[in-house]
Amino acid sequence: MDHQKTGTHQVLFTLCLAIVFWYLIFGAKLMNFWLSMAIAATILAGLSILFNGVPFAKKDFNTRAIILGLVSALVLYLLFRLGNTISQWIFTFSQGQVASIYDIRTQGPAIAIGLVLVFITSPAEEIFWRGFIQKWAMEKYGNLWGWLLGSGIYAGVHITSGNFMLVMAALVAGLFWGLMYWQERNLVSCIISHCVWTVGIFLLFPIM
Numbered sequence: 001m002d003h004q005k006t007g008t009h010q011v012l013f014t015l016c017l018a019i020v021f022w023y024l025i026f027g028a029k030l031m032n033f034w035l036s037m038a039i040a041a042t043i044l045a046g047l048s049i050l051f052n053g054v055p056f057a058k059k060d061f062n063t064r065a066i067i068l069g070l071v072s073a074l075v076l077y078l079l080f081r082l083g084n085t086i087s088q089w090i091f092t093f094s095q096g097q098v099a100s101i102y103d104i105r106t107q108g109p110a111i112a113i114g115l116v117l118v119f120i121t122s123p124a125e126e127i128f129w130r131g132f133i134q135k136w137a138m139e140k141y142g143n144l145w146g147w148l149l150g151s152g153i154y155a156g157v158h159i160t161s162g163n164f165m166l167v168m169a170a171l172v173a174g175l176f177w178g179l180m181y182w183q184e185r186n187l188v189s190c191i192i193s194h195c196v197w198t199v200g201i202f203l204l205f206p207i208m
Contacts, residue, residue, distance in 0.1 A: 006136035010051040015133070018044055018157050026161035033104040034116050041124035048132035055131030060188040068184065069192025076176050076197050077205070083172065084207045087165065095208075097165040102208050114199055122194040129154050129174070130181040130190050138182065147182045151175045173197075 021040035024030055048055070087094040105113065133153060138146030155171035177190045184190075201207060 006052050006132065006139060008136070008140070010047075011133060011136045014044060014047050014051075014128070015153065015157075017047075018128075019160065022157040023160040026158065026163070026166070032107050034108045034113055038116050038120045041121045041128070045124035045127040048128045052132055052135070055127055055135065056187045060186045062188075065184075065186050065189040066192060068180070068189040070196060072176070072180060072189070072193040073196035073200065076173065076193065077200050079172065079176070080169070080201060081207050083168075087168075091164075094165055097163050098208055100163065101166055101169075102202075102206060105202060105206075110203055114203055117198045117202065118195045122198050123191045126177065126187055126191045126194050130177055131187045134178050134181060143182055147175075147178045151178045154178075 018040075021036075021044070025033060025036045025040060030036070084094075084098060087098075108116075129150065134146060134150030136146075137149040137153075140146065141149060151171065151174035154174035155167055158167045158170040161167070177193060180190050180193065181187060
């Protein structure tokens with residue numbers, strides 16, 4: 001794994017870019033969601049690798065990382081099912097907002113969406129949000145505060161969507177994968193978890 005120190009000015013630049021991207025994707029909705037998300041995630045991941053190197057090594061692809069990735073994806077999925085049920089008891093608007101998130105499934109065939117999730121957006125998001133942003137935050141502010149700050153920023157950019165449930169979902173997922181990255185220091189398990197979870201919750205076993 002490359003251990004270059006992440007520069008604050010590089011982080012701020014990419015975060016400004018991420019805010020613009022997330023606004024255009026979730027707020028303005030100018031293009032097909034999956035195409036625009038794939039482009040944005042690839043650019044952000046590419047910049048993070050350019051600035052800080054590849055955030056994992058060959059040795060990180062091991063049995064422990066694979067098992068942890070698969071099991072954690074199941075745990076997170078179950079947490080979201082529980083959270084969806086509880087949110088419907090508390091918030092009258094939750095079901096409509098969750099349904100609006102699932103509307104993006106109509107913007108492409110299921111197989112194409114699955115390929116984008118597994119091979120582009122999920123790995124790219126983990127490379128950028130955990131392997132670059134959270135890594136910088138933990139280096140600068142310590143593990144605990146870095147984890148909280150990185151997760152908060154990840155949730156914060158989703159505010160541009162105007163969807164409270166999406167922001168809360170991003171916060172929970174960010175804290176979950178962020179904790180994995182903090183404890184394991186292995187981005188591969190986070191990538192596997194993200195890939196399996198997104199395919200499961202969006203395509204195979206939707207919670208709506």
